[in-house]
Amino acid sequence: MPPMSKPIMLLVDGSSYLYRAYHAMPDLRGPGGVPTGAVHGMVAMMKRLREQIAAEHAVCVFDAKGPTFRDAWYPEYKAQRAPMPDALREQIAPIHEVVALLGWPILEVPGIEADDAIGTLARVAAAAGHAVVVSTGDKDLAQLVTDDVTLINTMSNESLDIAGVIAKFGVPPDRIIDYLTLMGDTVDNVPGVEKVGPKTAAKWIAEYGSLDGVIASADKIKGAAGENLRKALDWLPTARRLVTVVQDCDLDGHVPQWPSLDALALRPVDQEGLQAFYQRNGFKTWLKELGGGGKAAAPVSEDMFAAPADSTAPAAAPDDSPRHYDTILDWALFDQWFTKLSAAPLVALDTETDSLDPMRAKIVGISFAVKAGEAAYIPLRHDGPDAPVQLPIDEVLARLKPWLEDATAAKLGQNLKYDTHVFANHGIALRGVQHDTMLQSYVLEAHKSHGLGALGERHLGRAGLSYEDLCGKGVHQIPFAQVDVARAAQYSGEDSEMCVALHQQLWPQIEADAGLTRVYRDIEMPTSALLARIERIGVLIDAPRLQAQSHELGQRLLALEQEAYEIAGQPFNLGSPKQIGEILFTKLGLPVVKKTATGAPSTDEEVLEKLSLDYPLPAKILETRGLAKLKSTYTDKLPLMINPATGRVHTNYAQAVAVTGRLSSNEPNLQNIPIRTAEGRRVREAFVAPPGHLIVSADYSQIELRIMAHISEDPGLLRAFGEGVDVHKATASEVFNTPLAEVTTEQRRYAKTINFGLIYGMGAFGLAQSLGIEQKAARDYIDLYFNRFAGVKHYMDSTKARAAELGYVETLFGRRIYLPEIKGGNGPRKAGAERQSINAPMQGTAADLIKLAMIAVQAALDEQGKATRIVMQVHDELVFEVPEAELDWVKAEVPRLMAGVAALKVPLLAEVGVGANWDQAH
Structure with a gap:
């Protein structure tokens, strides 16, 4: 923060604030049904900011409508930015109104961006003797930081002075413009140097001193980065101009008595006006606060605002209630807390570790909380220079182990799947996991972020310390074990007690809805526990086989390269878009499909795919890219990635990512191995069974079509599945009015494309592209389909209408999939949300079914003491490692169990394959 001896000028990036408020908040509605989420978030942030910063002068700066001078410099500036959502646009006027009622001067200058007005005000205020605080989340404004100008980010509790900018970006404030120029800005559609990110930009500036130094040394910089830099040299001056915040704007006529700042003094809050505003918008808690003489309201109240039935968890007013975190350094305090843990009906816990890899992470400390506002931290392996003497880790864990492994001792946490692995690394089987705030958030509002900081900000009015606050970032980051114990206790204790406070807000909302309760209690929580088991088992990989495949791919890539050279008539760099463009469009004269932001012909994948239909070289380039990626x-x-301790690969299944409920595999991603090419399928050959075992794959057959039926x-679909006939042939028979036995292969292909296309909301244009036919013919096929399958048409129309009314769709089991753009989006985005509304219930139901199948199969394996293990889950497929002696049981029981997890109007069918490796079994 700037020196407090100077008067403070507080500049708020209002445009940044209102977007962040809109995206951070649920879709709240006032008594008249008008959207109020962004207004609510804006009020909370502006109130908190005024309380935190003792400023005498302040202004909230917003972008004005219409173009700015940058649009004249570069017509493509911000061209890719999506239009403001209608639901946010409706809230602009009330946001301006309430900000003024809260005592803030407002500035909005036509033709000038908010950043430039802030830059100008910061320069003038600093010159007039003010300490300037700029509140923003925009990295571009880091270029304004000086000894007198500081940035703060209220969403992340981050404060950036000169040293902070250097620590965060790797360059000083006076080199931020150079840094941004090299990277470009995708949000504002300002190209930089292709494939140059923060690390490379900072490295170049450190090495060559400045952007000008980088440009002067462009010939010396080797590799693809150097080549991309040289391609961008003509563009960089324009990019630098676009990312530079102008600090000499003429604000005369917009700031009274400019350049005097007297008119920007903070004013008293308009209590009477605020009362009317809060009443009009249904902000009942803040109404009570005004009526109570300004005392802090309770952090959360169930009547906080008037919201429709589709609202997700309310955002809380800032929570400044006192909190206390103990640091346990002796056995007396340990015993006191252990008594609390043993007696509490529910305990939140959190581990601090030395690694993000769950299979290798070891404990550095543990925190517990039994109620909001109170927690304890046990440091166990802190080794910083000022670290105190700590209790012995082995003895602490030995004393905690019976309680941690007690299934009747209910436990709560944030992403406890990770902590389950951590305790397992110390020989402790964590049991009794009853609640997980990450999964509660996911079930309530899957389209939002589910990190603890985001949840705290959204529901409790506080984000807490971040890991970066303690450990720093990048090369400057220190291990958690070196963090000061007092700070670590605050950080970890806060995590645990925030879980308690969040659980108190989120769980009642889930419990009040039978569908959400079922999804959370019967699907997500058991799935989390099962995923920990699957991840821990891992899958056996035949490394020599992969290495042999890698060598073969390398040879094939060399051959493809030579073939490409022959077609082109010369060697060229197949990894260089510039050289590819020169060969394709200048030398060979191929048609230009589209252009990049800088006006050069594009050579992206979509372009190459179109060109490859008629020309051989783009096809070779695409094949090369695919094999190189593989x-x-x-x-x-x-x-x-094989773990040396287990000899296996251990993926992580991210449970709270896809809004439909599907799992996401990462590090490594086992769900995206390409199977459309022979080379891709061969990768699956390396997923093998150990001696005496086989790989079994169990896959739901046509699951989304069955859910659609x-x-x-629809009678036609129900009949086809009920009679067990080929559904695509049955569809072709209806659409083409052909007897089932006479349906041709081509007709079946068309019907299959229509079946799956309609599931994903495909229209005539998409179908025409998929089938390679005229759009009118595709429209005729769709009309024929809907004529024969009227039930499908009715479902699609009614689902879109209901989604538009509620803002979400549901799976058969009650999972809600929110579609924010279906109400507030523009034309294309709204159309996309409508297509998603058709598919999401089916894809979400399929996700629920495979999770229920996993749970049912594992329960049967445990109950019967089988040694068969689930080793992977890939979309609608379960992969098992099966002892040969159990093969017959698995082949008979697993399909039966998978088919029996739900009673649909059509039979569920799971098909089983067996082999020595995954490819053979699939």
Whole structure:
């Protein structure tokens, strides 16, 4: 923060604030049904900011409508930015109104961006003797930081002075413009140097001193980065101009008595006006606060605002209630807390570790909380220079182990799947996990972020310390074990007690809805526990086989390269878009499909795919890219990811990512191994069974089509599945009015494309592209389909209408999939949300079914003491490692169990394959 001896000028980036408020908040509605989420968030942030910063002068700066001088410099500036959502646009006027009622001067200058007005005000205020605080989340404004100008980010509790800018970006404030120029800005559609990110930009500036130094040394910089830099040299001056915040704007006529700042003094809050505003918008808690003489309201109140039935968890007013965190350094305090843990009906816990890899992470400390506002931290392996003497880790864990492994001792946490692994690394089987705030948030509002900081900000009015606050970032980051114990206790204790406070807000909302309760209690929580088991088992990889494949791919890539050279008539760099463009469009004269932001012909994948239909060289380039990606992502990388302690690869299944409920595999991603090419399928050959075992794959057959039949209740689809006939042939028979036995292969292909296309909301244009036919013919096919399958048409129309009314769709089991753009989006985004509304209930139901199948199969394996293990889950497929003696049981029981997890109007069917490796079993 700037020196407090100077008067403070507080400049708020209002445009940044209102977007962040809109995206951080649920879709709240006032008594008249008008959107109020962004208004609510804006009020909370502006109130908190005024309380935190003792400023005498302040102004909230907003972008004005219409173009600015940058649009004249570069017509493509911000061209890719999506229009403001209608639901946010409706809230602009009330946001301006309430900010003024809260005592803030407002500035909005036509033709000038908010950043430039802030830059100008910061320069003038600093010159007039003010300490300037700029509140923003925009990295571009870091270029304004000086000894007198500081940035703060209220969402992340981050404060950036000169040293802070250097620590965060790796360059000083006076080199931020150079840094941004090299990287470009995708949000504002300002190209930089292709594939140059923060690390490279900072490295170049450190090495060559400045952007001008980088440009002067462009010929010396080697590799693809150097080549991309040289391609961008003509553009960089324009990029630098676009990212530079102008600090000499003429604000005369917009700031009274400019350049005097007297008119920007903070004013008293308009209590009477605020009362009317809060009443009009249904902000009942803040109404009570005004009526109570300004005392702080309770952090959360169930009547906080008037909200419709589709609202997710309310955002809380800032919570400044006192909190206390003990640091346990002796056995007396340990015993006191252990008594609390043993007696509490529910305990929140959190581990601090030395690694993010759950299979290798070891405990540095543990925190517990039994109620909001109170927690304890046990440091166990802190080794910083001022670290105190700590209790012995082995003895602490030995004393905690019976309680941690007690299934009747209910436990709560944030992403406890990770902590389950951590305790397992110390020989402790964590049991009794009853609640997880990450999963509660996911079930309530899957379209939001689920990190603890975001949840705290959204529901409790506080984000807490971040890991970066304690440990720093990048090369300057220190291990958690070196963090000061007092700070670590605050950080970890806060995590635990925030879980308690969040659980108190989120769980009642879930419990009040039978569908959400079922999804959380019967699907997500058991799935989390099962995923920990699957991740821990891992899958056996044949590394030598992958290495052999990698060598073969390398040879094939060399051959493809030579073939490409022959077609082109010269050697060229197949990894260089510039050289590819020169060969394709200048030398060979191929048609230009589209252009990049700088006006050069594009050579992206979409362009190459279109060109490859008629020309051989783009096809060779595409094949090269596909094989190179396969080699680098799988055949080269997978052997390196084998855990030396287990000899297996252990993926992480992210449970709270996809809004539909699908799992996401990462590090490594086992769900995206390409199977459309022979080379891609061969990668699956390396997923093998140990001696005496086999790999079994159990896959739901046509699951989303079966769900469509169930939901739409279309007689034709129900009959096809009920009779067990080929559904695509049955569809072709209806659409083409052909007897089932006479349906041709081509007709079946068309019907299959229509079946799956309609599931994903495909229209005539998409179908025409998929089938390679005229758009009118595609429209005729769709009309024929809907004529024969009227139930599907009715389902699609009614689902879109209901989604538009509620803002979400539901799976058969009650999972809600929110579609924010279906109400507030523009034309294309709203159309996309409508397409998603058709598919999401089916994809979400399929996700629920495979999770229920996992749970049912594992329960049967445990109950019967089988040694068969689930080793992977890939979309609608379960992969098992099966002892040969149990093969018959698995082949008979697993399909039966998977088919029996739900009773639909059509039979569920799971098909089983067996082999020595995954490819053979699939």
